[in-house]
Amino acid sequence: MSIKDTITIVVATDNHYAILLGALIKSIEMNHKTHEKIHLYIIDDGISESSKKKILASSNPAVTTMFWHKTNDVIPPNVKIPVDKSAFPITTYLRLFAPYIIPKETEKMLYLDVDMLLIEDISKLWHIDLGDKLFAAVPDLAKIFASDWGGVPNYKELGFAPDTPYFNAGMLLLDPVKWRAGDLSNKIIQTIFDNIASASFPDQYGLNVALANQWVILDQRWNTFAVLEIPDPWLIHYLDIKPIFQSYNCNPAYKDEFYKYLRMTPWKDHKPVPDWVRLSRKAYNKLRKIVSGYLK
DSSP states (O other): OOGGGEEEEEEEEOSTTHHHHHHHHHHHHHHOOSSOEEEEEEEESSOOHHHHHHHHHTSOTTTEEEEEEEHHHHSOTTOOOOOOSSOOOGGGGGGGGGGGSSOTTOOOEEEEOSSEEEOSOHHHHHTOOOTTSSEEEEEEEEEETTOSSSSOTTHHHHTOOTTOEEEEEEEEEEOHHHHHHTTHHHHHHHHHHHTGGGOSSHHHHHHHHHTTTOEEEOOGGGGEETTSOOSSOSEEEOOSSOTTBTTOOSOHHHHHHHHHHHTTSTTTTOOOBOHHHHHHHHHHHHHHHHHHHHHO
8 A cells, every 4th residue: 555545644642532532533434435544643642451442443444554652652752841831631742743653755644633523534634735835724713823812922022923823733734744854843842941931722832833824724614613613514623621521511513423423432332421530630631741840
């Protein structure tokens, strides 16, 4: 199978969100209509053996080939992850190293957060032309650097125009060759360190500041946030409370869509869990970042 006949996807998850990956995989496979095979590179940030078996059982090996990489093997030993003030897990930083775990001859890759569903054929997203840009993405809810919600609070100090477009980092279709050549992982991390007080959404902040205006702006339907009601989404992104929790409060139709695919996986009997599970995980994420910051 030629590298040109494959769609290269990278995801990262811990055990807590492994269930989301199961639904994502099934949604990709069920809606993929063209000939390309899927090469799925999974960055394993503490996935249990039980969950790994369920992930494997969620896919069709005739369509999807999986490649597994442990977090400690993905983050270079000399790289220090910023200890930011958010409750986002360390897992969120792993997207920055995704271009290094795929074959060097791969000219395009797709990074996806695991809290997503593909409703449209993934090949339509895959074949979008990047032109001379580094990557393609969808504008975030913030939309511009000067947004009061999210955005880049210190954009003036950094010399950016207030209307500089601001993207959501959950779905990135990118050129890994250009990424590696530009040493962008280190540049983005340094950007976060240099502006840690302004980085409320740390990795997304770093990506937007370091890579400003280097991206193709895609249709909102390629990253439809579950807090919105957009007709006929092509990709749904559960960027707030996930549908695995009882406290999910976003578009109910999108919750139904999630469970439609989840029922096709070994997690088919899952029932939404209490909110204390979600909140305790947030506390754990903060503690883990603090501890890792001291240990590095």
